[in-house]
Amino acid sequence: MKNKILLTGATSFLGKNLLVKLKERDEDIFATASHENIEQNIIKMDLVRLDETKKVVKLINPSIVYHLAALVNLSREYNVAQQCIEINIKGTFNLLESFRITKPRIMVFISTEEVYGSGPIPYIEEQPLDPPSGYAISKIAGESLCRIYARELGFKLIILRVGTMYGPGDKDNRLIPQLIMKALKNEEIPVNTGMKKRDYVFIEDVVKSLTKVLDIKNIDTHTVINIGGGISYTLLDLVNIILEETQSNSNVARGKIPERIGEASEWLMNIGKANYILGWKPTVSLKVGLRKTIDYFRKKVQ
Structure with a gap:
């Protein structure tokens, strides 16, 4: 039986690349973004609007949700931090609240290595978090909200804390x-x-880690996994x-x-857990990835 997959943030750098790979599988894919794109079959779902989010989620009735949508900005400026906190937390909260109507079987939440801040390296999933920016704070809050709703509503949650992504198709201003x-x-x-020093990971490797989730037979109710280059x-x-x-x-x-x-x-992540649970490890070196x-x-x- 096909999975019904809801993808938020489908027009982002990661979203566009993940969407291409998901379409190669025999699944029903519903890609959403804050603005509709008929040519690319992108459905409009503005996550800061609860009524609109509920309507779209109810219509799709997804079994798997990839939640990528977020304002990404590492600036320490007050206005930027405020936007990240307001948009990212509210958007995640509204998406989770819509699951009261129809809950998924699995939710994948994309977080960031930045949540570890100045903590000891290599970062392991269980260590205390030390967010240095509004963006990192918004991601930690998102993780916490996801855990609360996963426990209450009974769906499985995978949190992927991703390193510094790069690759073809990235935004010119990065x-x-x-x-x-x-x-x-x-x-x-x-x-x-x-x-x-930063932990860089090629976009194709990140996408592979996300699609590996679909092939896991037995998964814990709540799992946090680091996805990085490991160097x-x-x-x-x-x-x-x-x-x-x-x-x-x-x-x-x-x-x-x-x-x-x-x-x-x-920033450096221990990626042993990704290999153990997902059977994943990065395959593209920094030099080869930069060449592409x-x-x-x-x-x-x-």
């Missing part, structure tokens, strides 16, 4: 696309100290690979951008 575009144009690349790289490591792969003459201007206050010096991403943006520049 870090890696910005670095690649400047390198391709031989423009100066301004950075901070360049020494903070941390400095920003300068990242820039140097991009310069090498693009054969760029760009000058790297260190110290041109201030450090983000309160941000951890290193550069090819994509090179075509855009041309």
Whole structure:
């Protein structure tokens, strides 16, 4: 019997890539976003509007829900933090409340490695959380809300805390696309100290982890799983690979951008649990992933 799958945030970077893979399976896919797109079969569901959310969820009656929709911004500015908290928490709350009408069998909630903040590395799923931004706070609140509703309504919950995603199709204003575009144009690349380390994970690997959920036969009622590359790289490591792969003459201007206050010096996740439960591990190295991403943006520049 086919699964009825509800995907929120279908027009996001992760959402678009997941939607392509889900369509390759013999499932009934219902992709939603805050704005309708008839050509791409995207259904309008504005999660901050409870009545609209209830109406769409009731109509679809999903057995599996992938909740990707969120405002993603790591800024510490008050207005940005306020938006993340209001939109992300309210949207998740409304989606969960709609499950009182028709509950799914499984819900997959996408969280972030940033919830660990300056905690000890490599991050493990059971360690205390230390959110440094409004976005991270909104994700922790979302996780908590999901647990409450999963217990009360009786559906299974999988929380995936995902590392720093990158790959073809990423938004132009994000870090890696910005670095690649400047390198391709031989423009100066301004950075901070360049020494903070991050756990990068290629978009195709992230999507594989999400689709693995559909193949699990026995799953705990509530599971948190880290999804990352399992290796941390400095920003300068990242820039140097991009310069090498693009054969760029760009000058790297260190110290041109201030450090983000309160941000951890290193993000690195232990991904052993993902391998044990999902049978998943990343297969695309940073160098290979960046090469594929550069090819994509090179075509855009041309």
